[in-house]
Amino acid sequence: MNESEAHSLLAIADDELILGWRDSEWTGIAPLLEEDVAFSSIAQNEIGHARALYELLARERGITADELAFDRSPEEYRCSRLVELRLLDWEKTVARQYLYEQADAKRLEQLMQSDDPELAGLAAKIDREEAYHRMHAQMWFERLKDEPRFTAALEELRPLLDADRDEHSPELSELWDEMTMVRRSQPAGTAW
């Protein structure tokens, strides 16, 4: 794996972890029960993808996936502003999902072409699951595409995809506080 691959891999891993967390906030409160099951499962997949990517990266650095995922400060995360937002409106959540899946498909496509067979293989494996996420996003897109609130949400969120990944919203710090609370409450070196 080369430097630039490692760099973009970390961005993907962070995106998937943070988006997985945000999606999981819908567990129990999604608009339909079936959607609750489907969206929670998507959330879990994203965190699973993050774990696989962190493991690959952590091995190269000689640390654990958990250390890489949770022991950095919020400023060091490379996730997109899009995934950080706490979006309690369903149409915004769907708009984010749609935008994210489109962008994610493009970069997975690139990773699958990597010269590193392990990386290409992992990307292909992730992509097979993402296919379900894209199908889910497409289904919601078709249903909401003529709703002004949905199209407005798409327009509002689209620029965040290309925003600088070194700048983060305050919502990331809040999320990081919650996400790492239990881990930070233990002395360093605690064996889980």
Added chain:
Amino acid sequence: MIYEVFRQERKGQPFQHAGSVEAPDHAFADVYAREQYGRRGESQALWVVPREAIIEIDEFVDELNRNYHRVDGYSLKDKLRRARERVGSALVARDS
């Protein structure tokens, strides 16, 4: 709308009722059925059917008790058992 989901575990096997999903239209039913019954490799294929499309029959009139119309009207079990006993005893007689 309720959709009934039938799944085929392996190619060539009959579809069996797996459960149901609630969805506003066919597209949602498709995605939810895949999610719940298909995407962990547990199914070879799914049938997703709106519940209204299913003709349910649960009353059967058989006033004259014409059970000879049914395949189970001719129970072969006893006949077969008797036939086996006959052959068995014939073999014993032959070998002795």
